[in-house]
Amino acid sequence: MDSKLKAAILIVSDTASQNPASDKTADALTAILAAEGKWEPPTVQIVPDNVFEIQRAVCDWTDASNWYNLILLSGGTGFAIKDNTPEAVSPLIQRHAPGLVHGMIAASLKVTPFAMMSRPVAGVREKSLIITLPGSPKGAMENLEAVVKLLPHACVQTAGANSRALHAGGMKKLENEAGVSPGLHDHHHHHHHGHGHATPRAHTSSDRHQSNDPAAGPNRRYRSSPYPMLSVEEALRKISEQTPEPTVIESPVDTSIVGSVVAEDVYAAEAVPAYRASIVDGYAIIAPDTSNPDKNTKGVFPVASIAHANVGGTLKPLESGTIARITTGAPLPPNANAVVMVEDTELASSTADGEEEATVEILAEDIEPGENVREPGSDISLGSKILSRGDLISPVGGELGLLAATGTRTIKLFKKPTVGVLSTGDELVQHDDPCTLTGGQIRDSNRPSLLSCLSSWGFPTVDLGIARDTPASELEHALRDSLRGVGRASSSVDVIVTTGGVSMGELDLLKPTIERSLGGTIHFGRVSMKPGKPTTFATVPFKETGAATSQQERKSKLIFSLPGNPASALVTLNLFVQPSLHKLCGLGESSQALAQKPWMAPQLGLPRVAVVLTHRFPLDPKRTEYHRAVVTASRSDGRLYATSTGIEGVGQRSSRVGSLATANALVVLRPGRGVGIKGEIVEALMMGGVYGSDTRLIC
Numbered sequence: 121m122d123s124k125l126k127a128a129i130l131i132v133s134d135t136a137s138q139n140p141a142s143d144k145t146a147d148a149l150t151a152i153l154a155a156e157g158k159w160e161p162p163t164v165q166i167v168p169d170n171v172f173e174i175q176r177a178v179c180d181w182t183d184a185s186n187w188y189n190l191i192l193l194s195g196g197t198g199f200a201i202k203d204n205t206p207e208a209v210s211p212l213i214q215r216h217a218p219g220l221v222h223g224m225i226a227a228s229l230k231v232t233p234f235a236m237m238s239r240p241v242a243g244v245r246e247k248s249l250i251i252t253l254p255g256s257p258k259g260a261m262e263n264l265e266a267v268v269k270l271l272p273h274a275c276v277q278t279a280g281a282n283s284r285a286l287h288a289g290g291m292k293k294l295e296n297e298a299g300v301s302p303g304l305h306d307h308h309h310h311h312h313h314g315h316g317h318a319t320p321r322a323h324t325s326s327d328r329h330q331s332n333d334p335a336a337g338p339n340r341r342y343r344s345s346p347y348p349m350l351s352v353e354e355a356l357r358k359i360s361e362q363t364p365e366p367t368v369i370e371s372p373v374d375t376s377i378v379g380s381v382v383a384e385d386v387y388a389a390e391a392v393p394a395y396r397a398s399i400v401d402g403y404a405i406i407a408p409d410t411s412n413p414d415k416n417t418k419g420v421f422p423v424a425s426i427a428h429a430n431v432g433g434t435l436k437p438l439e440s441g442t443i444a445r446i447t448t449g450a451p452l453p454p455n456a457n458a459v460v461m462v463e464d465t466e467l468a469s470s471t472a473d474g475e476e477e478a479t480v481e482i483l484a485e486d487i488e489p490g491e492n493v494r495e496p497g498s499d500i501s502l503g504s505k506i507l508s509r510g511d512l513i514s515p516v517g518g519e520l521g522l523l524a525a526t527g528t529r530t531i532k533l534f535k536k537p538t539v540g541v542l543s544t545g546d547e548l549v550q551h552d553d554p555c556t557l558t559g560g561q562i563r564d565s566n567r568p569s570l571l572s573c574l575s576s577w578g579f580p581t582v583d584l585g586i587a588r589d590t591p592a593s594e595l596e597h598a599l600r601d602s603l604r605g606v607g608r609a610s611s612s613v614d615v616i617v618t619t620g621g622v623s624m625g626e627l628d629l630l631k632p633t634i635e636r637s638l639g640g641t642i643h644f645g646r647v648s649m650k651p652g653k654p655t656t657f658a659t660v661p662f663k664e665t666g667a668a669t670s671q672q673e674r675k676s677k678l679i680f681s682l683p684g685n686p687a688s689a690l691v692t693l694n695l696f697v698q699p700s701l702h703k704l705c706g707l708g709e710s711s712q713a714l715a716q717k718p719w720m721a722p723q724l725g726l727p728r729v730a731v732v733l734t735h736r737f738p739l740d741p742k743r744t745e746y747h748r749a750v751v752t753a754s755r756s757d758g759r760l761y762a763t764s765t766g767i768e769g770v771g772q773r774s775s776r777v778g779s780l781a782t783a784n785a786l787v788v789l790r791p792g793r794g795v796g797i798k799g800e801i802v803e804a805l806m807m808g809g810v811y812g813s814d815t816r817l818i819c
Contacts, residue, residue: 125189125275127153127162128181130174132195132205133255137168141361145194147643148257152264154348158272161348163188169196174208182212182248189275191248192264195255197239205252206239213243213250217274220251220267227266228259235259247279345654347631347645352695352744355657356725358643359700362659363678366534366706373523373531377513379578380533381706386507388526391497395451398427400492403465403480404444404456407489417460417487420468423477427453443480452493459492460484500526507531510709534706539574539697540602540613542584543567544595544621544630545684550586566619566689570682573693574617579701582609589621595629596637603662603677614677614704617697620684622654630681634658640679650745651688655696656681687780691746694786694807699725726805731762731787732817737796739789748783751804752813761815762787762804784808 129146136143146164153159163181167173174193181188196205220242228235240263242251249271253260350358368383398404404427408415424442427435427450437454438444444453452459460482468479500506506522513519513533523531548564549557557563564586574581585608587598598607605612621630622645634640640660647655659676680697682689702708702724731751739745749762765783788803789796796802799817 124158124160125272126187127159127190127192128188129162129164130177130181130191130193131164131166132169132174132193133166134168134202136166136195140166144641145253145255145257145260148261149192149194149253149264150348151346152261152268155346156268156272159190161350162192169202169204171204171208174205175212178209178212178245178250182245182250187246188248189279190271191250193250193252194260197241197252197254198237199239203239206241209241209250209252212245213241214245216241216243217249218242220270220274223270224251224253224263224266228262231262238263244278249275249278345646347642347656349646349648350644352647352649355644355647355655355696356699359657359696360703360724362643362657362676363700363703364676366704366709368532369535370530370532373520373528375520377531377533378515378517378520380513380536381709382507382509382511382513382519383532383534383706383709384509385505386523386528386531388500388502388504388506388528390525390527391502392500392525393449393494393496393498395496397494398446398448398450398452398459398492399494400459400461401448402446402459402461402463402492403482404438404446404452404459405482405487406438406440406455407458407487407491410488415488416485418482418485420479420481422479425453427451443482445477457489457493458487460487461492510706512707534704534709536579537614537701537704538580538582538611539615539617539701540582540584540609541567541570541574542598542602542616542618543586544589544618545586546589548586548620565686566682566684569686569690570617570619570693573690574701577698577701579705582611582613584608584613584616589629595621595633599633599638599660599679603660615697615701616677616679617693618679618681619689622656622681622683631656631658634660634679634681648743649695650740650743651685652683652692652695652746653743654683655688655692657696687748690780691748691786694726694805695746726786726807729760729804729806730801731760731785731804733787733796733798733800733802734761734763734815734817735798737764737787737789739792739795741793742791744791745789746786746805747789748780749785749787749804750782751785751806751810752815753810754815755812756814756816760804760810761813761817762802784810 129149131143131146133143143166146162146166150162150164153162165177167177174196178191178193181191193205193209196203196208221240224240224242225235225238228238238254238259240252242249244250251264251267253263366381366383371377371380403421403423405417405421407417421441421443423445424438425436426445428447435451435453438456440455443460444456446452446459461484464482464484466481466483467477468481470476471478500522506526506528507519511519543564543566547560547562549555549561551563551565551568553563567583567586571581571583582602584598584602587595589595599616601607602609602613602616618630631642631645634656635642635658638660640658642656642658645656646653649655656679658679658681660679662675662677678700680692680700682692682697708724729751731749737747748765750765751760751762753760762785764787765781784807786805786807788805
């Protein structure tokens with residue numbers, strides 16, 4: 121085959137159609153196809169147990185010009201009332217393939233007699249091969265593995281290839297090309313499904329007995345990653361699906377809530393101001409009604425009292441013909457209805473000791489009732505909404521000031537997740553260790569950098585230290601202690617960020633430790649990006665200590681395993697971890713007002729802007745690169761310009777840590793041959809503030 125074949129996976133499930141995160145089968149089947157190396161990453165769709173929905177999806181994939189070579193359906197093949205997949209698919213089949221059905225049932229019968237309760241269908245429609253599989257990840261994997269090596273040959277024939285030419289070399293040649301033998305089903309039907317999830321495996325003929333088990337010898341370990349390569353967009357989607365909804369807490373109103381998100385609408389407990397108040401320094405007077413023919417307020421008046429903003433007790437009512445000295449913000453005495461600015465008055469006489477004003481002349485003749493007065497509730501009325509669910513308590517202080525001004529003592533917020541950072545590797549030395557480095561030792565710069573970045577985002581952090589690669593149990597214990605809140609973790613962390621140990625070396629143990637020792641699920645283990653390709657995201661079932669919950673009620677904790685290279689670790693922290701933390705702390709919960717004004721709604725992850733390249737940027741032919749750059753705002757034309765912090769030359773890597781030292785943005789360079797040209801507009805993710813410059817390009 122000159123090019124890879126196209127596959128599509130249709131998950132048939134009422135539950136998964138309402139909650140896509142509940143489906144584990146699509147990832148399991150994707151891993152099997154990826155391991156064969158002959159398939160493009162499959163398209164995945166989920167539909168409910170509905171005949172029409174199933175048939176429409178299949179026909180969209182078989183009858184269109186952009187058809188798929190292989191269509192796999194999982195679910196709805198049993199005897200339950202709503203198991204309608206065979207009934208939906210059978211009428212669509214134009215040529216049935218009973219041999220594939222027999223092969224799948226025969227393979228499953230070696231695992232359980234209940235395999236005979238399945239009702240698989242296989243056949244051809246147009247140029248597409250259609251196969252139905254059980255709904256459980258384990259059953260679907262067993263059925264697909266039974267026939268997967270033969271499917272490329274079948275799909276090539278279905279697509280219209282010359283059958284005589286395909287079979288010219290005889291059956292032995294075909295078996296060798298497919299990597300099969302007459303004993304195809306005599307092995308490996310003892311998958312490790314002990315934790316209820318699919319463990320990625322390689323299925324090429326040379327990898328039939330290989331493993332990602334750290335105990336396996338060099339000859340039995342994978343030579344390439346068994347995890348499918350996901351796009352950045354697909355990886356972000358999986359992170360969003362697996363990130364739990366935020367937790368609501370109640371907190372006192374103080375500076376500790378800055379950076380938190382409001383969990384429910386807040387209403388004013390007090391009006392602001394709570395009384396009629398002066399907005400200037402001057403004199404409270406009784407201004408005549410505008411209908412009064414004698415509206416003149418000029419004259420000399422005795423000063424009857426003084427009103428300060430901090431006055432206590434009851435104010436003496438103002439009598440007609442007198443005035444009261446008043447300061448800004450002070451309450452007006454009873455009967456007073458206006459305030460004359462001090463600039464519009466002159467001192468007429470003082471007391472005998474000369475310390476106080478006795479009489480004051482008012483020079484303004486047109487003071488009206490209500491002038492220079494704030495009415496009660498004119499700023500904030502009692503019971504009015506002052507904050508909405510989803511609002512951010514910003515560092516600027518406006519939201520905190522509102523709460524304080526209205527006497528709000530407690531508020532319901534979304535809890536900020538606590539993040540633990542763990543470095544892994546035998547070669548690591550504490551950054552402040554006074555020892556002289558020997559051999560292959562390096563100083564652990566990742567952990568301080570990641571902790572600093574997380575703290576700058578406002579999240580509480582826990583330094584989990586360094587976990588050695590050997591003995592193998594140390595990494596497992598470090599992760600378990602972090603989840604339980606013992607050891608270096610004074611309290612249980614919500615999210616664990618690790619760095620190192622995610623590549624293909626024999627001591628890169630994070631992935632097998634998460635899967636085999638912790639019973640976790642790896643949602644992706646590779647991303648098509650540069651740098652950061654081996655980035656891994658997983659969830660681990662966790663039961664709170666002392667919690668009276670059943671096994672099924674366990675919560676999931678998130679683990680982000682980032683590469684060991686310092687630049688890669690910081691790039692992937694910004695790109696993948698930050699959006700998840702934003703969702704956990706409630707930034708995704710926008711209020712109705714913000715929903716009507718999406719440009720004001722908080723954004724999950726780094727802000728995205730359009731920038732102009734100031735020079736040529738090299739492009740990777742296969743992977744999207746997140747290139748470190750300085751973005752400035754031009755004072756000349758108002759545009760944003762991106763300049764690399766260091767173009768890599770021959771023998772240099774895009775993962776150089778020095779390129780992040782001054783960067784405030786990641787320029788998104790899509791795959792391509794050649795270079796991004798000067799003056800081209802591309803997307804950039806802003807990691808920091810933008811400064812002004814005199815840059816201007818005329819292209």
